[in-house]
Amino acid sequence: QVQLVESGGGLVQAGGSLRLSCAASGRTFSRYAMGWFRQAPGKEREFVAAISWSGTTALYADSVQGRFTISRDNAKNTMYLQMTTLQPDDTAVYYCARSRYGSGTYSLRDYDYWGQGTQVTVSS
Numbered sequence: 001q002v003q004l005v006e007s008g009g010g011l012v013q014a015g016g017s018l019r020l021s022c023a024a025s026g027r028t029f030s031r032y033a034m035g036w037f038r039q040a041p042g043k044e045r046e047f048v049a050a051i052s053w054s055g056t057t058a059l060y061a062d063s064v065q066g067r068f069t070i071s072r073d074n075a076k077n078t079m080y081l082q083m084t085t086l087q088p089d090d091t092a093v094y095y096c097a098r099s100r101y102g103s104g105t106y107s108l109r110d111y112d113y114w115g116q117g118t119q120v121t122v123s124s
Helices: none
Strands: 004-007 010-013 018-024 034-039 046-051 058-060 068-073 078-083 092-099 111-114 118-123
Antiparallel strands (some): 034 046, 092 118
16 A cells, blocks of 8 residues: 655645645655645646656746756655745645556546645645
């Protein structure tokens, strides 16, 4: 069984930065791609970023490209999301998820384990 625990969320002013972490249990972390998703109130969960098993390939949603950076440390079983130039539209619960595959993808259906989420609130 895989457990994912997010941390690092909080309240930040527009233009500020936060770094989210996702700690994974188990021995298979390094075999699979990982992703970040977010869900704002009244909206569907949406893709934010994904990273391949090796960390060499990353995908980003257009809305965060150039502002967010995804990374991972397989030795620590941890994934990160560095968020800069945050805007009120970035306010959401952020979830980390483990992919069924080695390469990251955009679809929620390609991810089989999910964390409980961490709240990010950006004030204007």
